[in-house]
Amino acid sequence: MKIQLIHPPIDEEYKGHAIKDWLMGPPTGLELIAKATELFVEETNIEVIDGNRHSLDTILKTISADFVGMSSQYSNYHNALNILRQAKLKGATTVIGGPNINHIAKRTLRNNPFIDYAVVGDGEDSFSMLVKGIPFSDIPNLVYRENNNIKENQKISIRLGMLFDLEHLDWKVYDKNDQVPISSIRGCIKAQTDGRCTFCSIDSLLRVMAPEKVWQQIDILNRKYGFNYFFETGDSFVVGNFPQKLLESRPNHLSEIKFRIYTSPDQITPEIVEVFRELNVKNLLLGIESANDTILEKSGKAYSRQDIDNALNLLYGADMDLILPFIYGLPGESEKTLENNYQYAKEVVKRHPGMFVLASKAIPMVGSELFTNLMNNTTIKSQYQGDLLRDDILDYQQLIKLQTKHFTSVTYEKVSEYTEKTRNLVGETRTPSFGEWK
Numbered sequence: 001m002k003i004q005l006i007h008p009p010i011d012e013e014y015k016g017h018a019i020k021d022w023l024m025g026p027p028t029g030l031e032l033i034a035k036a037t038e039l040f041v042e043e044t045n046i047e048v049i050d051g052n053r054h055s056l057d058t059i060l061k062t063i064s065a066d067f068v069g070m071s072s073q074y075s076n077y078h079n080a081l082n083i084l085r086q087a088k089l090k091g092a093t094t095v096i097g098g099p100n101i102n103h104i105a106k107r108t109l110r111n112n113p114f115i116d117y118a119v120v121g122d123g124e125d126s127f128s129m130l131v132k133g134i135p136f137s138d139i140p141n142l143v144y145r146e147n148n149n150i151k152e153n154q155k156i157s158i159r160l161g162m163l164f165d166l167e168h169l170d171w172k173v174y175d176k177n178d179q180v181p182i183s184s185i186r187g188c189i190k191a192q193t194d195g196r197c198t199f200c201s202i203d204s205l206l207r208v209m210a211p212e213k214v215w216q217q218i219d220i221l222n223r224k225y226g227f228n229y230f231f232e233t234g235d236s237f238v239v240g241n242f243p244q245k246l247l248e249s250r251p252n253h254l255s256e257i258k259f260r261i262y263t264s265p266d267q268i269t270p271e272i273v274e275v276f277r278e279l280n281v282k283n284l285l286l287g288i289e290s291a292n293d294t295i296l297e298k299s300g301k302a303y304s305r306q307d308i309d310n311a312l313n314l315l316y317g318a319d320m321d322l323i324l325p326f327i328y329g330l331p332g333e334s335e336k337t338l339e340n341n342y343q344y345a346k347e348v349v350k351r352h353p354g355m356f357v358l359a360s361k362a363i364p365m366v367g368s369e370l371f372t373n374l375m376n377n378t379t380i381k382s383q384y385q386g387d388l389l390r391d392d393i394l395d396y397q398q399l400i401k402l403q404t405k406h407f408t409s410v411t412y413e414k415v416s417e418y419t420e421k422t423r424n425l426v427g428e429t430r431t432p433s434f435g436e437w438k
Contacts, residue, residue, distance in 0.1 A: 001041070001043060001044050001045065001066050001067070001131070002044075002045045002046075002047075002064065002065040002066050002067075003034075003037065003044055003045065003046045003047070003065055003066065003067045003068075003069065003131065004046075004047050004048075004049060004062075004063065004064075004065040004067070004068050004069070004087075004092075005030040005033060005034055005046065005047070005048045005049070005068075005069045005070075005071070005168070006030075006048075006049045006051065006059060006068065006069070006070050006071070006083055007027040007030060007048075007049070007050050007051050007052065007071050007076075008051045008056075008059075008070065008071075008072065008076040008079040008080040008083055009051035009052065009054070009055060009056050009059070009076060009079050010051070010052075010075055010076050010079070011075060011076055011077065011078045011079050013078075014075040014076075024052055024174070024175075024178050024179075025174065025178045025179050025180045025181050025231060026048075026050060026166055026169060026171060026174055026178075026180060026181075027048060027050050027052075027071065027169070027181075028164065028166075028180060028181045028182060028183070029071060029123075029181070029183065030048045030069075030071055030168075030169075031048055031164045031165070031166055031168055031169065032124055032162060032164045032183075033069070033123050033124050033127050033128070034046045034048055034164070034168040035162060035163075035164040035165070036124035036125065036127070036128045036162060037127060037128040037131055039128075040128040040129070040131075040132055041128060041131050041132050044131070046168045047065070047168055047169070048168040048169035049062065049169070050169060050173075051076065051079065053170075053173050056079050056082065056083070059083055060082070060083065060086050063083065063086055063087050063090055063092065064090065065087070065092055066092060066093065067092060067093045067094075067095065067131055068083070068084065068087035068092040068093070068094050068095070069095045069096075069097070069123075069127055070083060070084055070094075070095065070096045070097070070098070071097055071098035071123075072096055072097070072098040072099075072100040072101055073098060073099055073100050074099075074100045074365065074366075074394075074396065077100055077392075077393065078393070080096060080098075080100075081112060081115075084096060084112070084114060084115055085112075085114045087114075088114035088115075088116075089114075093116050093117075094114060094115050094116045094117070095115075095116065095117045095118070095119060095127060095130065096108060096115055096117075096118050096119070097118065097119035097120070097123045097126075097127070099201075101118050101119070101120060102120045102121060102201070102203065102367060103201060103203075103366045103367030104366055104392045105118035105119075105120050105143040105152065106118075106143060106150045106152060107390060107391065107392040108392045109143060109144070109145060109150050110150060110390070110392075111390070111391070111392050111393075112392070116144075116145075117130060117142060117143065117144050118142075118143040118144075119141050119142060119143070120141050120143060120152070120155055121141045121155050121156075121157065121204060122141060122156070122157060122158045122186075122204075123141070124158060124162065125140065125141075125158055126139055126140060126141040126142050129142075130142065136151075136153075137151075137153065139153060140153055140154055140155065140156040141153065141154075141155050141156065157186070157187075157204060157205040157207060159207070160183075160184065160186065160207050160208070160209040160213075161209060161210065161213050163213070163216055163217050163220060164217070164220075165220055165221070165224060166221070166224070166225060171225055174225075174227075176225075176226045176227060176228070177228075177229055178227070178229065179229050179230065179231040179260050179283070180221055180227045180229065180230050180231065181230075181231045181233050182214070182217060182218070182221075182230050182231070182232055182233070183232075183233050183234065184208065184209035184213075184214045184217070184232060184234065185206075185207070185208050185209070185232060185233075185234025185235070185236070185237065185239060185242070186204050186205075186206070186207050186234065187202065187204040187205050187206030187207055187234075187235070188200070188202050188204075188206065188235035188236060189206055189235075189236050189238070189239045189240075190235075190236060190264065190302060191203075191206075191235075192205075192206040194300075194302050195300060196300065196368075196369070197299055197300045197301060198298070198299045198300050198330075198331070198368065198369040198370050199299065199327070199330070199362055199363065199364070199365065199368050199369075199370050200365075200368055201365040201366065201367030201368045201371075202235060203367065206239070208234075208239050208240075208242055211242070211245045211246040211248075211249040212249050214246060215246075215249060215250060215251055215254060218230060218254060218257055219251070219254060222254065222257065228256060228257055228258060229257075229258045229259075229260070229282070230257065230258070230259055230260070231259075231260040231261075231283075232259060232260070232261050232262075233262075234261075234262065235262055236262055236263055236264060236267065237261035237262060237263050238263050238264075238267040238272060243272065243275045243276070243279065244275055246279065247275055247278055247279050250279075255280075256280065257280060258280045258281075258282045259279055259280060259281045259282065259283075260281070260282065260283035260284070260285075261276075261281055261283070261284055261285070262284075262285045262287065263284065263285075263286060263287070264286070264287045264302070264303060265286060265287070265288065265303045265307040265308045265310070265311035265312075266302055266303035266307045266311075268286075268310070268311035268314050268315065269314070270314060273314050273315060273318055276318070276320065277318060277319065277320075281320055282319075282320055282321060283320065283321045283323065284315070284320045284321070284322055284323065285323040285324075285325065285358075286311060286312075286315070286322060286323065286324055287325060288308055288324050288325060288326060289301065289325060289326065289327045289330075290326070290327060290330060290337070290341055291305050291308065291326075291340055291341050291344035291345075292305070292337040292340050292341060293305050294332060294337070295330050295332055295333065295337055295341075298330065298331055298332045299330055299331075300369070305344075312348060312352075316351070316352060321354065321355075321356060322352065322355050322356065323355075323356040323357075323358060324345070324348065324355060324356070324357055324358070325357075325358040325359075325360070326341055326345050326357065326358070326359045326360075326422050327359075327360055327361070327362050328341065328359070328360070328361055328362065328415045328418050328419050328422075329361045329362040329400065329403065329404050329408060329410070329412075329415040330362045330408075331362075331370070331373075331403070331407040331408065332407070332408065333362075333404075333408040333409070333410055333415070334408070334409045334410060335409070335410055335414065338410060338414065338415070338418045339418075341418070341422075342418050342421055342422055345357060345359070345422045345425060346425055349425045349426060355426065356426065357422060357423065357425060357426050359418075359419045359420075359422035359423045360419060361400050361404075361415055361416070361419055362400065362403065363396055363399075363400060364396070364399050364400065364403050365396075366394060370403065371399070373403075373407070374388065374399060374402060374403060374406075375388045375389065377406065379406070380402050380406055383402060384398060384399070384402060385398065386398075400412065400415075
C-alpha cells in the first residue's frame with residue numbers, strides 16, 4: 001500500500017516577509033506518523049513530501065498513492081485543499097489533520113466532499129489505525145461520515161516516546177545547520193495551570209517526553225544525518241524541572257547539540273538562564289506580545305512589564321539570539337498602548353542590536369477566546385461576509401478588521417502602521433513573518 005504524507009506549501013496570500021532559515025527544517029511530525037504507520041501496518045510504501053521544498057504544481061503531479069494524508073495550518077489551508085482535491089480525483093483515500101483542523105474538523109468534512117476523514121490532535125495512532133482498517137468507531141481522534149452525519153470520536157492524547165528517522169523523505173535537500181523540529185513537549189504549561197491566553201487555540205493536554213528519550217531521538221538524527229541544531233516546538237520549554245533534567249541526562253558525545261526554544265518572561269531566572277547556556281540554547285523566543293500591563297492582563301497573560309524587563313536584563317549577554325514577538329490590535333488597544341508597545345520595541349532593539357523581532361496583528365484564530373468573542377457578537381456575525389458558524393475557510397484579514405473595530409479604540413490602518421514600524425526597526429532577515437499577508 002502506497003501512502004503519501006504531505007506538508008503543503010504556504011498559500012500565496014500569506015507569503016509575506018522572508019521565512020528562510022526559520023521554517024526550513026524537515027516535517028518531522030509527518031515522519032513520526034510515517035514511523036507509527038510503518039510499525040502498525042505491514043507492507044507499506046510511505047513517502048513524506050515537504051511543501052517548503054517543493055512547489056504546489058510539483059506536488060500535484062507527484063500524487064500517486066492509495067492514502068494521501070495532509071498536515072494543515074491556517075496559512076497553507078488553500079493549498080492543502082487543492083492537493084486533497086487532486087488526490088481524490090486520482091482515487092486516493094484522503095485524510096487531513098494538523099493545527100488548523102483541530103477546531104474545524106466537522107466543518108471541513110461538511111464543506112469538502114473530496115476529504116474522507118479528519119484527525120484532531122495527535123495523529124500517530126489514529127492515522128495508522130485508519131490505514132490498518134480498524135473500525136471507525138474504535139479510532140480515537142477520528143472525524144468521519146456515517147449515514148449522512150458527521151461523527152467525532154473521543155479525543156485522546158498519546159504518550160510521548162516513539163522515535164523516528166527521516167527515511168521517508170529526501171533528507172539530503174536539507175542543510176546540516178537547519179533547525180530540525182522535535183516535539184518532546186506538547187500542550188502548554190500556562191494553559192494547563194492558569195488557562196489559555198485569549199489569542200491561543202491550543203487545547204492539547206500537557207505532556208513531556210522523558211529526557212533520556214529526547215536524547216535518543218536527537219542521537220538518531222545527529223548520527224544518521226549530521227543534524228546538530230534542534231527546534232523544540234513545545235509552547236514553553238520550562239515545564240517544571242525538564243530543562244535541568246535534560247541537561248543532567250545529556251550524553252557526552254552530544255554536548256555540542258544546539259537548541260531553539262520558546263519560553264515566557266516570568267519563567268526566566270538566573271538559574272534557568274545558566275541551564276539554557278549549558279544546554280547550548282542559541283535561539284530563544286521570549287513571548288512578550290505587549291509591554292502594556294492592561295493589555296497583558298486582558299490577554300490572559302501571567303506576567304507584567306516588570307517581568308519582561310527582568311527577563312531581558314538576565315538574558316542580555318547570554319550568547320543567545322533573542323526573538324521578541326509584539327502583537328498589535330489586541331482587545332483594549334488604544335493609540336497610547338500602540339505607541340507604548342512600539343517605543344518599548346525601539347528601546348530593546350537599540351539596547352540589543354542583534355535581536356530578532358516578530359510583529360503581527362492579533363489574529364482571532366478559530367478555537368481561541370478572541371474568535372469566540374467574535375462568533376458570539378450578533379453585530380459582527382451580520383457584518384462578516386461569510387458564516388462564522390459553518391465556514392472552514394475563514395477570512396482572517398476581515399476578522400482582524402472587525403475585531404479592531406469592535407474591541408479596540410484604534411483603526412485597522414493604525415494597527416497596520418505600528419506593525420510595520422516595528423518590523424522596520426530591524427532588517428527584513430531579522431523580522432520574518434509566519435502567516436502574515438503580503
